[in-house]
Amino acid sequence: MRMVDIIEKKREGHFLSVEEINFVIQGYVQGKIPDYQVSAWLMAIFFQGMTDQESAALTKAMLESGDKIDLSKISGIKVDKHSTGGVGDKTTLILGPLVAACGAKVAKLSGRGLGHTGGTLDKLESIDGCRINLTEEEFINQVNQIGIAVAGQTGEIVPADKLLYALRDVTGTVPSIPLIASSIMSKKLASGADVICLDVKIGDGAFMKTIEDARELSRIMVSIGESFGKNVTAFITDMDQPLGHAIGNRLEVKEAIETLSGNGPEDLVELCTDIASHMIYYAKQAPTLEAAKAMALEKLNNGEALAKFNEFITAQGGALPELSHFIEVKEIYPFKAKKAGFVKQIKALNIGLTSMKLGGGRETKEDVIDPMVGVLLQKKIGEKVSIGDTLAFVYANHPVDSDILSTLEDAFFIVEYQVDKPKIILEVIS
Amino acid sequence: MRMVDIIEKKREGHFLSVEEINFVIQGYVQGKIPDYQVSAWLMAIFFQGMTDQESAALTKAMLESGDKIDLSKISGIKVDKHSTGGVGDKTTLILGPLVAACGAKVAKLSGRGLGHTGGTLDKLESIDGCRINLTEEEFINQVNQIGIAVAGQTGEIVPADKLLYALRDVTGTVPSIPLIASSIMSKKLASGADVICLDVKIGDGAFMKTIEDARELSRIMVSIGESFGKNVTAFITDMDQPLGHAIGNRLEVKEAIETLSGNGPEDLVELCTDIASHMIYYAKQAPTLEAAKAMALEKLNNGEALAKFNEFITAQGGALPELSHFIEVKEIYPFKAKKAGFVKQIKALNIGLTSMKLGGGRETKEDVIDPMVGVLLQKKIGEKVSIGDTLAFVYANHPVDSDILSTLEDAFFIVEYQVDKPKIILEVIS
Numbered sequence: 001m002r003m004v005d006i007i008e009k010k011r012e013g014h015f016l017s018v019e020e021i022n023f024v025i026q027g028y029v030q031g032k033i034p035d036y037q038v039s040a041w042l043m044a045i046f047f048q049g050m051t052d053q054e055s056a057a058l059t060k061a062m063l064e065s066g067d068k069i070d071l072s073k074i075s076g077i078k079v080d081k082h083s084t085g086g087v088g089d090k091t092t093l094i095l096g097p098l099v100a101a102c103g104a105k106v107a108k109l110s111g112r113g114l115g116h117t118g119g120t121l122d123k124l125e126s127i128d129g130c131r132i133n134l135t136e137e138e139f140i141n142q143v144n145q146i147g148i149a150v151a152g153q154t155g156e157i158v159p160a161d162k163l164l165y166a167l168r169d170v171t172g173t174v175p176s177i178p179l180i181a182s183s184i185m186s187k188k189l190a191s192g193a194d195v196i197c198l199d200v201k202i203g204d205g206a207f208m209k210t211i212e213d214a215r216e217l218s219r220i221m222v223s224i225g226e227s228f229g230k231n232v233t234a235f236i237t238d239m240d241q242p243l244g245h246a247i248g249n250r251l252e253v254k255e256a257i258e259t260l261s262g263n264g265p266e267d268l269v270e271l272c273t274d275i276a277s278h279m280i281y282y283a284k285q286a287p288t289l290e291a292a293k294a295m296a297l298e299k300l301n302n303g304e305a306l307a308k309f310n311e312f313i314t315a316q317g318g319a320l321p322e323l324s325h326f327i328e329v330k331e332i333y334p335f336k337a338k339k340a341g342f343v344k345q346i347k348a349l350n351i352g353l354t355s356m357k358l359g360g361g362r363e364t365k366e367d368v369i370d371p372m373v374g375v376l377l378q379k380k381i382g383e384k385v386s387i388g389d390t391l392a393f394v395y396a397n398h399p400v401d402s403d404i405l406s407t408l409e410d411a412f413f414i415v416e417y418q419v420d421k422p423k424i425i426l427e428v429i430s
Numbered sequence: 431m432r433m434v435d436i437i438e439k440k441r442e443g444h445f446l447s448v449e450e451i452n453f454v455i456q457g458y459v460q461g462k463i464p465d466y467q468v469s470a471w472l473m474a475i476f477f478q479g480m481t482d483q484e485s486a487a488l489t490k491a492m493l494e495s496g497d498k499i500d501l502s503k504i505s506g507i508k509v510d511k512h513s514t515g516g517v518g519d520k521t522t523l524i525l526g527p528l529v530a531a532c533g534a535k536v537a538k539l540s541g542r543g544l545g546h547t548g549g550t551l552d553k554l555e556s557i558d559g560c561r562i563n564l565t566e567e568e569f570i571n572q573v574n575q576i577g578i579a580v581a582g583q584t585g586e587i588v589p590a591d592k593l594l595y596a597l598r599d600v601t602g603t604v605p606s607i608p609l610i611a612s613s614i615m616s617k618k619l620a621s622g623a624d625v626i627c628l629d630v631k632i633g634d635g636a637f638m639k640t641i642e643d644a645r646e647l648s649r650i651m652v653s654i655g656e657s658f659g660k661n662v663t664a665f666i667t668d669m670d671q672p673l674g675h676a677i678g679n680r681l682e683v684k685e686a687i688e689t690l691s692g693n694g695p696e697d698l699v700e701l702c703t704d705i706a707s708h709m710i711y712y713a714k715q716a717p718t719l720e721a722a723k724a725m726a727l728e729k730l731n732n733g734e735a736l737a738k739f740n741e742f743i744t745a746q747g748g749a750l751p752e753l754s755h756f757i758e759v760k761e762i763y764p765f766k767a768k769k770a771g772f773v774k775q776i777k778a779l780n781i782g783l784t785s786m787k788l789g790g791g792r793e794t795k796e797d798v799i800d801p802m803v804g805v806l807l808q809k810k811i812g813e814k815v816s817i818g819d820t821l822a823f824v825y826a827n828h829p830v831d832s833d834i835l836s837t838l839e840d841a842f843f844i845v846e847y848q849v850d851k852p853k854i855i856l857e858v859i860s
Contacts (some may be wrong), residue, residue: 007602011476036465040601043473046441171470172437 003027003037010044018057025061029160035167042164042173050178055220056227058178062186065160069136071107071192074143077283079104080193081275082184084208084217085117086201087352088242092120092150093256094264094272095279097309100147101299102276102292104283107143108150109157109191113361116352118252121152126249126371130318148312158186177213181220188225195231195282197275202426203239204347211236211426218429231282233430235275238422241346241381244268248360248374248395250327257323260309262301267380267424273297274425329372333394335405337385341414344381350411351375351392357404358396373397375408382421385414433457433467440474448487455491459590465597472594472603480608485650486657488608492616495590499566501537501622504573507713509534510623511705512614514638514647515547516631517782518672522550522580523686524694524702525709527739530577531729532706532722534713537573538580539587539621543791546782548679551582553686556679556801560748578742588616607643611650618655625661625712627705632856633669634777641666641856648859663708663860667701668852671776671811674698678790678804678825680757687753690739692731697810697854703727704855759802763824765835767815771844774811780841781805781822787834788826803827805838812851815844 001023010016024041027033050058071078079099083089096106110132113119121132134142134151142149161183168174188196198221200214201207208214218234225232244265246255259268277286277293286292299305310320355361359370376393379385391412394400431453440446454471457463480488501508509529513519526536540562543549551562564572564581572579591613598604618626628651630644631637638644648664655662674695676685689698707716707723716722729735740750785791789800806823809815821842824830 004600004602011473011602034465036469036597037601039466040469040473040603043441043470043477044602047473047477167466170434171467172434172441172474173470 003033003041007037007041007044010041010048013048015051016054016057021054021057022061025058025065025160028163029065038164039167039171039173042168042171042176042179045179046173046176052220052223055178055182056224058182059185059189059224062158062160062164062182063189066158066190067156068190069107069109069157069192071140073140074105074107076103076105077195078107078193079195079197079279079283080106080108080188080191081197081199081279082188083199084184084201084206086206086239086243087117087348088244088247088252089118090123090244090246090252090256091199091268091272091275093123093253093309094259094268095276096148096150097260097312098272098276098296098299098305099279099283100312101304101308102280102295103285104147104279105143106148106150107139107191107193109153110150111153116349116356116361118247118249118355118361120150122369123249123252124150124316124318126253127313127318127321130313131316134316142315146308146311146315148308149316150312153187157190161186177217178220180207181217181224185221185224189228189230193230195279196225196233197278198232198234199271199275200234200236201239202236204345204349206239206348215427215429222429233278233282233428235425236427236429237271237425239348240422242348242351242377243271245377245380246374247351247355247377248358249369249371251374251376251395253321254323254326257306257309257321260300260306261303264300269300271424273300327372327395329395329397331396331400333396333400334390335392335394335408337387337389337391337412337414339385339414340387341385341416342419343379343383343385343412344415344419345413346377346381347411347413350407351377354394354404354407354411357407358394359398370397380421382419433463433471437467437471437474440471440478443478445481446484446487451484451487452491455488455495455590458593459495468594469597469601469603472598472601472606472609475609476603476606482650482653485608485612486654488612489615489619489654492588492590492594492612493619496588496620497586498620499537499539499587499622501570503570504535504537506533506535507625508537508623509625509627509709509713510536510538510618510621511627511629511709512618513629514614514631514636516636516669516673517547517778518674518677518682519548520553520674520676520682520686521629521698521702521705523553523683523739524689524698525706526578526580527690527742528702528706528726528729528735529709529713530742531734531738532710532725533715534577534625534709535573536578536580537569537621537623538578539583540580541583546779546786546791548677548682548782548785548791550580552799553679553682554580554746554748556683557743557748557751560743561746564746572745576738576741576745578738579746580742583617587620591616607647608650610637611647611654615651615654619658619660623660625709626655626663627708628662628664629701629705630664630666631669632666634775634779636669636778645857645859652859661712663712663858665705665855666857666859667855669778670852672778672781672807673701675807675810676804677781677785677807678788679799679801681804681806681825683751684753684756687736687739687751690730690736691733694730695810699730701854703730757802757825759825759827761826761830763826763830764820765822765824765838767817767819767821767842767844769844770816771846772849773809773813773815773842774845774849775843776807776811777841777843780837781807784824784834784837784841787837788824789828800827810851812849
């Protein structure tokens with residue numbers, strides 16, 4: 001087999017065999033196939049696409065390039081969720097304890113944030129003492145004992161994806177739906193869960209811009225999951241505004257705790273309880289999806305979800321936050337409306353960038369995060385606004401400069417006519 | 431400027447500016463842009479194409495990556511020709527002396543053969559003593575003195591094309607018409623001629639398989655030439671059989687000499703005199719194309735073209751061949767027809783491969799050529815064949831094995847119905 005023949009085959013729109021895909025991925029990971037051939041192949045895939053069979057074969061080849069987490073020592077049905085990345089997305093902090101409180105087993109490997117999107121690990125680390133570098137033994141024991149653990153990925157999981165993603169990032173080959181699907185699914189499958197819920201976000205602040213793309217990505221990921229005998233459900237969700245009100249590490253932890261206490265914002269509660277209902281149902285902890293959703297709502301309202309969160313944070317070494325002193329910044333700047341009307345859109349990208357510029361996110365991998373800063377939205381889509389109303393509070397430890405203000409200014413789109421509240425979950429694909 | 435943005439721009443089908451194209455080519459030649467970004471860019475060009483303006487800008491950027499031959503010290507109008515590569519293509523050996531005998535100035539840089547196509551330099555070097563490594567001074571003086579010189583390219587001409595071609599070869603990005611056009615034209619323009627005739631071959635033994643592709647390639651090359659103020663004419667010519675009868679280095683030199691003596695095969699004479707007429711006319715040595723063609727035919731028949739060939743070979747140190755002893759091989763194997771009928775096709779690719787397998791061509795750059803061996807066709811398309819007729823003589827210095835015979839067997843396609851002789855020149859584009 002020669003790599004140039006495989007490139008040409010894909011370039012001409014033909015299907016690649018399992019052997020050909022294995023040849024590429026193994027050869028690349030072993031350093032036998034150079035970057036310049038792989039990047040040409042990736043660009044050919046961008047244009048010619050991949051069938052579901054090819055996507056599954058690519059996922060399998062990537063999965064087998066590294067270690068797989070063996071969750072067989074954990075009793076019961078293991079559930080996992082993945083978000084394609086959003087702004088204000090603290091769902092893992094809520095869903096994890098919530099479904100664990102309902103009896104599902106949550107053994108979750110998570111990532112850090114980069115750019116305008118936050119990462120679950122950064123949010124956990126904003127809690128004093130909270131460790132995310134668990135050993136495999138600690139990780140498995142904790143799930144067996146309390147039903148939930150969240151840790152950082154080790155270096156050995158899906159090395160092919162790390163290599164490919166780094167190459168795609170600099171060769172204009174990121175936005176290929178089968179490549180995105182294989183990248184996500186290889187990591188999810190390596191993490192070993194039985195039930196996987198995928199939160200595919202669309203809109204300005206998300207990677208997928210159209211419902212058609214999101215549908216196709218969802219469909220391929222469900223198909224890949226099926227070919228591995230996993231139960232996969234994809235939720236296409238709205239990112240035309242940030243999720244909930246809080247953006248920034250401690251601000252989001254606080255909002256997660258409020259949500260776990262039954263006091264969460266409507267969109268966030270709806271998203272979490274809907275995804276939770278699938279995880280609970282497929283983990284066989286409720287007889288129907290409806291019963292599972294009712295169970296989730298009950299746990300949010302009766303304190304059991306919050307108790308599970310406290311147990312989880314304590315188990316990972318974290319000191320439970322006293323919310324009244326949890327967030328302390330030099331300035332809380334009220335960002336006010338200059339125009340009256342109704343909120344039509346809140347560009348999640350701009351809000352994410354604002355948080356990053358305040359120090360709450362990383363521009364490069366080396367940046368150190370300020371856990372205190374961020375944005376707390378006071379108005380969401382559909383709400384009425386008068387001139388001078390506070391649209392958002394900016395939590396800052398440095399003066400709020402004109403760059404930040406203009407980024408925020410561009411985030412809010414206010415119109416004169418009435419606007420409906422958007423649905424948070426647009427479609428469910430399984 | 432960032433390379434990844436330029437890749438994405440082309441990927442999305444947008445036009446690249448002159449500055450962007452210069453950025454890529456300069457950056458690549460200077461080692462600032464890595465192979466893996468350039469190969470992704472080339473694949474994006476394969477799919478999205480390039481406008482004539484982009485192709486001209488790419489040609490200019492490549493041209494300016496290296497030295498240009500300064501032919502200003504040569505008086506008169508300099509003419510050049512280029513063939514996209516064929517089997518049995520000895521036109522340079524004929525056209526050069528022919529148009530020089532008609533008063534045009536031929537300052538030609540030529541290449542070696544690889545694979546199933548032969549190279550002019552290999553054919554010249556098959557003549558004892560003939561040098562092709564002329565210094566620039568020798569080259570220019572010789573053209574001024576006798577009107578013709580043919581030499582090998584130096585290492586400094588269009589280094590960007592060398593780099594890009596090597597990368598395209600291993601990344602499945604060779605067959606992109608704007609890339610082929612820019613590659614050919616950058617080298618032709620660097621060689622400094624005023625009048626350029628391009629022989630674009632189509633058919634089984636050629637790089638272009640369809641008349642549409644050949645037309646598009648011709649159109650772009652003429653357009654690029656125009657943007658540099660050059661007179662460019664493209665001839666789309668047939669390669670459904672080898673050109674003339676002889677394939678192999680000395681066999682082709684001998685056929686060239688016969689043609690220059692007025693005894694050439696019909697297709698070869700027609701091709702050479704038609705292209706010559708354009709070179710002679712645009713070099714202002716004849717008042718019309720018709721007069722130029724008549725002049726060319728006259729020089730073939732009155733001995734002046736042959737005399738110029740002898741002058742040319744002598745000037746480059748070659749000993750004029752005595753044709754009766756010029757080709758001496760261990761075996762001349764008659765390859766005979768097993769079927770009666772009419773010759774419908776003679777696959778040029780197979781004949782070229784046969785010559786290569788006999789030792790007449792290179793499989794790799796390091797192979798040493800046997801100048802004596804090759805194939806001498808006895809029948810061409812349209813000719814009647816009886817069982818046992820010799821279709822071709824195989825000139826061999828090693829036993830003619832079954833591999834060679836089966837390659838030849840597959841070359842000849844004989845049918846029962848009468849077949850017309852094909853036209854050699856299909857279209858002329860200028």
